[in-house]
Amino acid sequence: MRRNAVLKPLPSEDDQAARFVRQREADRTAVAEDYVELIADLLRAEGEARAVDLARRMGVSQATVANTITRLQRDGLVETRPYRGLFLTEAGAELATRAKARHELVVRFLIAVGLDAETAEADAEGLEHHASEKALAAFARFLDAHNGKRR
Structure with a gap:
């Protein structure tokens, strides 16, 4: 730590x-x-979303996907249909739209x-979930101002 650094007090x-x-x-x-979000992307791009595809794309085991899908079904976000894969409920589709x-x-x-596009995509995967609504609104205002200057 620098000698002249001002220490901020702890928050309450x-x-x-x-x-x-x-x-x-x-x-x-x-x-x-x-x-x-991934299920919606797969449904849009490939017409189906299967647990095996989620496991591969997320880098997790099929058992992890199965456990998560069970929780998402319980939460009313995902439906499974025999021999047809995964589908989003209305609530799941709304959540996917907001997340996207x-x-x-x-x-x-x-x-x-x-930031370069590749790094931005990778970093957004974590930041998107932790940024507050205030931060997201500030990002949008910045982009509006930034885009206005480029015209």
Whole structure:
């Protein structure tokens, strides 16, 4: 640490606890958002979404996918049909749409501040779940202002 660095005081216990609670909630919802977003992408691109495809694309075992799909079914986000793969419920499709829009916003923001597209895509996978609505709104305002200057 630099000698002249000004140490910020710790936030209040309640404020700090609220931040950690928000982050833990983001961690829990990130998996559901990633799954429904990928299922929507597969349905759109390939006409079907199968557990084996999710496992390959997410780099996890088929057992992990099966457990997660069971939870997503319980939460009313995903349906399975015998011999037909995975489908999103209305709630799952809405969550996928919101997650996709957030992901695309974060990618566009990262590219606008100078990151290459490949790194922006990779970094957005984590940032999209943890950025607050205030941060996302600020990203959108920045992009609007940035795009206005380029015209």
